[in-house]
Amino acid sequence: MTRLIYLETPELLECEVQVLSCEPHPEGAVLSLDQTPFYPEGGGQPSDTGYIGSAAVTMVMTNGEKEVLHIVDRPVPLGTQVARVDRDRRLDHTQQHAAQHLLSACLLELCNAKTIGFHMSEAYTSIDLDQKIEKAMLERAVLMANEAVREALPIEALYPDEAALQALPLRKRPKVEDNIRVIKIGDLDYSPCGGTHPGSTAGIGCVIVTRSENYKAGTRIEFLAGERAIRDTLNKNADLTVLSQTLATPVSEIVAGVEKLLNSQARLEKELRLAKTALLDFEAQGLADALNKAERNQLIRILEAKEMGELRVLAASALKSVPSGVLILASKSSDGAQAQLLCARGEALGQLDIREVFKPAIAVLEGRGGGNATTAQGGGPKAEKLAEALAAAEEALQVLI
Numbered sequence: 282m283t284r285l286i287y288l289e290t291p292e293l294l295e296c297e298v299q300v301l302s303c304e305p306h307p308e309g310a311v312l313s314l315d316q317t318p319f320y321p322e323g324g325g326q327p328s329d330t331g332y333i334g335s336a337a338v339t340m341v342m343t344n345g346e347k348e349v350l351h352i353v354d355r356p357v358p359l360g361t362q363v364a365r366v367d368r369d370r371r372l373d374h375t376q377q378h379a380a381q382h383l384l385s386a387c388l389l390e391l392c393n394a395k396t397i398g399f400h401m402s403e404a405y406t407s408i409d410l411d412q413k414i415e416k417a418m419l420e421r422a423v424l425m426a427n428e429a430v431r432e433a434l435p436i437e438a439l440y441p442d443e444a445a446l447q448a449l450p451l452r453k454r455p456k457v458e459d460n461i462r463v464i465k466i467g468d469l470d471y472s473p474c475g476g477t478h479p480g481s482t483a484g485i486g487c488v489i490v491t492r493s494e495n496y497k498a499g500t501r502i503e504f505l506a507g508e509r510a511i512r513d514t515l516n517k518n519a520d521l522t523v524l525s526q527t528l529a530t531p532v533s534e535i536v537a538g539v540e541k542l543l544n545s546q547a548r549l550e551k552e553l554r555l556a557k558t559a560l561l562d563f564e565a566q567g568l569a570d571a572l573n574k575a576e577r578n579q580l581i582r583i584l585e586a587k588e589m590g591e592l593r594v595l596a597a598s599a600l601k602s603v604p605s606g607v608l609i610l611a612s613k614s615s616d617g618a619q620a621q622l623l624c625a626r627g628e629a630l631g632q633l634d635i636r637e638v639f640k641p642a643i644a645v646l647e648g649r650g651g652g653n654a655t656t657a658q659g660g661g662p663k664a665e666k667l668a669e670a671l672a673a674a675e676e677a678l679q680v681l682i
């Protein structure tokens with residue numbers, strides 16, 4: 282069993298240890314020590330990292346026999362080595378973890394919301410509550426937690442016997458049965474916990490909720506503590522300043538400003554849709570007139586930068602006016618790299634399968650597509666061969682009619 286320095290004296294981040302075993306591991310080696318300052322992953326808190334001798338510690342975990350295992354990037358000689366915990370990472374995890382105690386205790390105190398889940402990642406920490414929480418109540422809980430930070434309430438580790446344990450107002454039931462460690466935060470919170478904590482709530486720095494959402498039957502709350510919260514606030518303020526300058530709007534009016542912009546965009550999109558429809562109607566009328574006048578009502582046209590949807594609308598509208606017509610429409614994409622081809626015939630030409638006209642043309646474009654006896658469509662990359670493709674379609678059409 283490894284002696285757990287991170288529990289006994291969490292402030293001790295560098296000490297001599299005895300390497301008792303060093304076994305091969307896919308990432309390097311796995312070490313067991315006589316004692317360890319490294320916090321192993323557990324209880325929602327990620328493990329410490331650091332060094333043992335010259336080997337980097339990448340992961341620390343417990344096995345089922347209360348032994349702590351250290352994954353390192355290279356083998357380490359047995360015997361005395363210096364173990365060094367990454368101070369910044371430990372401080373960060375300690376702040377996020379202890380802030381969770383505090384926020385959960387405040388939410389329980391204020392509205393009897395129980396914490397039923399906890400997750401810590403590199404980006405944020407979240408807790409899951411068993412009930413829906415109103416925004417105003419959440420704000421009260423954040424203010425209460427930060428008041429507790431300012432009061433620098435002592436954070437102590439208790440090891441009560443069975444009788445003393447029964448007398449404590451525990452926020453949650455312990456997960457282990459012996460050697461139960463209870464973390465006491467002033468008179469605000471008593472929680473069984475094996476994590477790392479500062480000596481007082483002042484060490485948490487501050488607590489900021491960044492997001493809350495309905496989650497299952499309750500609420501998921503994301504929060505940041507200490508330096509993470511300060512950095513997040515600085516970054517968001519910088520982003521808001523840029524946004525404010527870009528929109529030429531005071532920060533306090535940005536939400537209304539963006540809503541106004543979105544409304545304006547929606548109105549413009551609607552106007553553009555109506556204008557495009559009117560233009561297509563006009564072009565379809567012109568196409569119908571040309572089709573009517575064309576020899577045998579057969580018309581081949583290259584149209585400027587039209588999407589396939591627009592070609593379909595034009596052809597359908599023109600052929601409705603001229604049911605005995607055949608239309609072969611083509612268009613290049615705006616960058617000229619792709620060609621679109623649509624072949625269609627009117628209802629009066631029931632004997633003509635337009636796919637027989639389409640196939641030789643799309644083959645010239647080295648493209649793909651398909652359709653039915655009345656309309657076939659597709660696109661291809663050989664836009665420079667568009668004229669050749671249209672000639673192939675026309676030749677096929679003359680054979681068929």
Ligand SMILES: [Zn+2]
Nearest residue numbers: 464474476477
């Ligand atoms: Zn804890």
